[in-house]
Amino acid sequence: MTLSRLLRHETILAVLTVIALIVLASLSDKFFTTENLLNQGRLMSEVGLVALAMTFVIVTGGIDLSVGSILGLTAILLGVFWKNLGLPLPAAIALAMLCGTFAGWVNGYIITRFNVPALIATLATLALYRGLAEGISQARSVRGYPEWFFFFGQGEVLGVPFQLWLLGIATVIAAVVLGLTPFGRATYAIGANETAARFSGIRVNATKLWIYSAAGFLSALAAVVFVSRVTTTRSDMGTGLELDVITGVVLGGTSIFGGRGTIIGTVLGLILIQALKNGLALSGVKGDGTIVVIGLVLIGAILVGALFDKNRGG
């Protein structure tokens, strides 16, 4: 009962995704090919990684607008640590990811310690982190990374893009943590009723700190993949990422009010968006038309979900 309740939106979404795939495949014979699909997987990896963490964030009833800025900041730090400070690249990567995770932790700290609504706190850090990226880099790009580094963003393992493996593993971990562990239960409980969760002995602040740090960590991981994929570092990387990520998560059925949502839904939401972007482009629809379609699908899918909910009573 509970499961079916949670899966209701996901079911609609799955049906919608399948329909979209069929329609798109019939519109262009280049769409449903292994090569294209794997390539699309590569392109959605960065958004996907961040969306996993964002699902947790939104399930707790929060939001994180600063993920794109954290991605930019991490990318810049990676470059600066390596080129300007002369650290070995692996150390630079590790240190930059640590900083990205710390940026996420700072979000969590502001939110839990000062009781600032997440939307406001991360609106401020959205500007702050991007500003730090610009200030530290002085708007200079860092290029000329060694060849081995490009493996993260361009390499393949068993014919599948490396970052798709990364996304797959992260997805499984996230789904397991959210669906099957006490941490996941705590996440839902916090989103549904934070006070009651605290009164039940759930460590609310610690849980939130973990989640925002994880959002920072996954944004940082996405930054490494991104830098490796495009072979350069710029301070404007990841601009606007937050809207793509939030659209995917919300389309996936996670309630923006918290307490409800699944990783499966998020993954379906991401696939649907990526399939639309790619499939419509392949069938000759221009980018601006695709944006309109995605907006309509977002409203439509949530609308259908809401109507179904109403019909079942509750």
Add this chain to the structure above:
Amino acid sequence: MMKKLTIAALLGLGLVSSQALAAGWTGGDDQATNPLACDGTPAAAAAMPYDGGAPTSPPDRKGKKITVVDVPKLIGIGYFNATSKGIADAAAELGNVDAKTDGPTKANIDEQITFLDNYITSGVDGILFAANDPVAIAPVLKKALEKGINVVGYDANSTPDARQWFVNQAQFNGIAKALVDSLAAEIGEEGGFAIVTSTFTTPNQARWIAEMSAYAEKCHPKMKWLETVEAQEDNNLSFNQATTLINKYGDDLKGIFGMTSVATPASAEAVTQAGKCGNIAVVGLATPNAMKPYVEKGCVKSVVLWNPVDLGYAAMHVLRAVADGTLQGGATSVKAGKLGELQVINGSEILLGAPYVFNKDNIGQFDF
């Protein structure tokens, strides 16, 4: 308390920055500059071997109808509308090209890559691009070459091996010279000026500013750079930033450089609305249509730009020539329709010509 800290931090940053500025003008990049001679003697063009890439076993496209996609930095600004028009004109003229323009709505490297990737999959014959980042775009362009697609850049280059040819509207140092000389002529050798650019990360603008800085140091050493401000590709922000500069420097500000086709008209507007026409010169890169009102009123004397319609036109012709196999590595010139023979420089670049300086007398003749 918090506020005091903020102010302290703010002042601290201010100090830091003013020291850091000694090196060059804010907004310039850190690559080597190559300022032209002050008197305009052309630099000796060292012949370079072809350094562009080559598509892997492309099909024979000679004379056949090809589909071409043009992915500019972003769509929805006047400049790329003009290049897009040039491409469409050339395609219509050639008759055997099916060309369309598509791209991101923001100058975003990631989205541009996604667009290119999708078009590679959909199986186009040729790609025209203006890169948001020369390095970031390289992998996806190389992928296109591997698929046997002909790749030609214009406006903003990629690393040379990631494309076949690049149509260069004007060399960076040439633009820099034209801009700085124009402003010096208007405000004199000792005037103070400021720069309104898009963002510090935009490669072309950063390159120009660096070259301008180098050229000014060499040829107009007493001109006083005041500061550079960012204004995105946003009309209103450009206007506000330019207005603030005018208010801040008062009579010390004699001129403004607009580095983009958005910033220049907005700066001219700011000067107009501040009632400073004739006191503050505006020189910059811009499309003639946006500048006509200011040039005709005499508020702006000269606008520097190549003709973007011609740029798109040339790029399309180059792509056709590449597809037909008539343009190959080592060539010294290429025929580009009504533009005639264009010269090959730097190994794999095709020079559109010298930058064009629009003024009151000729601006009425252009419509783009």
Add this chain to the structure above:
Amino acid sequence: MGSGTQNSDSAGGDGATSGFLPIELRAVSKSFAGIKVVSNVSFDIRPGEVHALMGENGAGKSTMIKIMAGLHQADEGDILVNGKVVKFASPKDAHAAGIATVHQELLLFPELTVAENIFLGQTPKTAMGLIDWQAMRVRARDLLNSLDSHDLDIDQKVASLSVGNRQRIEIARALAQDARVLIMDEPTAALAEADVQRLMAIVRNLCARGVAIVYVSHRMPEIFALANRVTVLRDGQHVATKPVSEVDEAKLVSMMVGRSIDRLYPPKQGENGNVALELRKVSFGKVVRDISFSLRYGEILGLAGLVGSGRTETALTIFGITPPTSGDILVDGKPQVISSPEAARDLGIAYVPEDRGQQGLIKAQSIEDNIALANLRRLMRGIFVDAARVTEEARKAITRFGIRARGPEQLVRQLSGGNQQKVVLGKWLATNPRILIMDEPTRGIDVGAKAEIHQLMRKLAGEGMAILMISSELPEVLGMSDRVLVMGGGRVVAEFDKAHATAEAVGAEMTRSDARDAA
């Protein structure tokens, strides 16, 4: 308004002619999703009377109230106002007919001022049709003064007010509407004793002005002190409407429950054991000051006092929500640092909080999810939550506490108040606590469920559990406690053993402490 009340005698006698009844219900029925929650109910309300509406939770009282308030529309039957059939499409229509409601959950706007809360929806206007704030403030002051609430600041935001004061605002709000019928849904459920007295005075005051009151409460003493007539509902059916003089408590209960219930508090079983919990000069800021007491295994210690006297605050300090700023807490004789509810739970302390909906339960989740929440670490297999054991644990609780539910996966928000409370209890008892703190354990719970919970508390104490009970219902404190502590101004002001804990003595200490607090 006011012209139609000429035959309102203050005692609410039976002389009213039906043509001028402020409200009359005829054979009203209402179904939700095919289930009939109210079936064929008829009664009337006379001017100036207090009409008690009674019944167990789920009997249909709330639905009846909502129908009268215009929030629900009856499927069948008629509502008559002044003898005319009316249709209430929205609360606005009910207001226009002179019917106002003081909802149990106090429907106020926390961020708006007292004055505005009273008048929102019917603000005084200037000649230009704009809101006349000055007139609004003057009238708000007058209304509150007429309710003997001179101390309420009309410019204060409601967010910072106590429950009793919020209720006064709701009543003032009803008066501002010139209400002829005032429906009060469990008005005393969240009130401390002194506030209850004050409320009863206000109710009498209103009746004297000719306002009819529909009074819903589970508390018998109030019914007999206030009501003229009583209507009893059971399972959506109308059992009877009688003058209060014709019934006694036992009779009312049997009408409500359909069977007789032992209303006696269960006696103590077994002997006290060792000291389970000891507080030594524990303080938290200014709300909990120098509290010292000890609680033994097998003992039920009652904590009495007015709302705001520091009872709940003390419980929160013990439970780690607001860890003590000074003093020591000893569990089993060992000093412990309790910095979070988690730490408290791990020491075997459980807390059934005062606000069930906000603090006790996650209403949007199922019974099993709620019960598992405090027990996650115990219900694991490896690093995963063992779903089967979660369900099993919930089944056990459902059986053990007689929770009436479709099954472990039913959502908590669909349960009645009593059953919800049992879920909270189930959650905490599943942690195998040795010390149980129960804050208002039977607030808003019907008679039947109340008795069950009292029985259960006794049984647990008999099995050796140490229980600290906080209650605003004096009879409950006296009936259940082995020992009573009275709090006031954040301090313990008096202690009584069972023999000396009389209503008079404890009540006197409670109010005396109130005076001390104000000083």
Add this chain to the structure above:
Amino acid sequence: MTVEASPAPLGRSAFQRFIGGYGQEIVVFLSIVFLFIVVGAINPRFLSDTNINSIFAGNAYIAVAAIGMSMIIIAGHIDVSVGALIGVIATIAGTLAVSGYPVWVAWTVPVLFSIVVNGLVGALVAYTRIPSIVVTLGMLSILKGGLISATAGAWISDMPPEFMIAQMRPFGIPSAVYFMVILTIIASLFIRYTDFGRSIYAVGGNMEAARAAGINPERTVVGVFALHGFFAGIAGILFATQLQVIQSTVPPNLELTVITASVIGGVSILGGTGTVIGSTLAAILFACIGSALIFLNVSAYWLRAVLGLMILATVLADMARRRRAK
């Protein structure tokens, strides 16, 4: 607490009520004064009438849009599509103006369009209970994509001079400033002195209580979105007529600026409280900061970091103030 403040004759004094009701607004106002004094002391040109004029005029359209946004947030909702909407309005207005329609048509039709579009958004939010952030996120895509599809990004220029309402300068002051000031005053009075205005607070503060008080929350939500559409429409017209050309694209990040102005102005993101004066002051504060940073020679590279820091500082100061108030 059962013990309330000691009885006053009626309530609090007018001064106490002012401080209590406009805490955050006063903070923002003092910040503006503070900036004027400090920056003015360092560089007196900051206080020149031209600079003050441009500070007030430059962000006037943001202030006007933030009036509507504040109402939306007070009602417990949010609109992330306002930037795209303003871009669309500006384009429609410009297109009408260059197509030879009378200027009053070019001014009013886009505003009506904006009211209708946002009214529909409001209806979707109110009657289907889809969170407003989701609906407006979708609208953002639709408006943005639709605008580019329709215009292909062609700039609009050569608009008739009488169309350029934001550039008119009655009595030497930019007309955008009049719009900002007058609309703020009207909106403040409206939201304080009309039933509809108060119902916005009621719905945002406690939806069920509002319903019980005889307010129709759905209608209020539709109304407040339509009202927001009105202000966004005016903002769009000001935006369109500020310069000689209209870019006919979506102004970048405008929605975030507008929302930030509302929030810094003291509107709680949780709904139910705030005023429209605060957001206007905040929009002016932003213009002040933007200008001050240039005047103080803050390196442009660090500008955004400083702005973020200041937003954070304001938010934390507000939180501290609220905690003290409790």
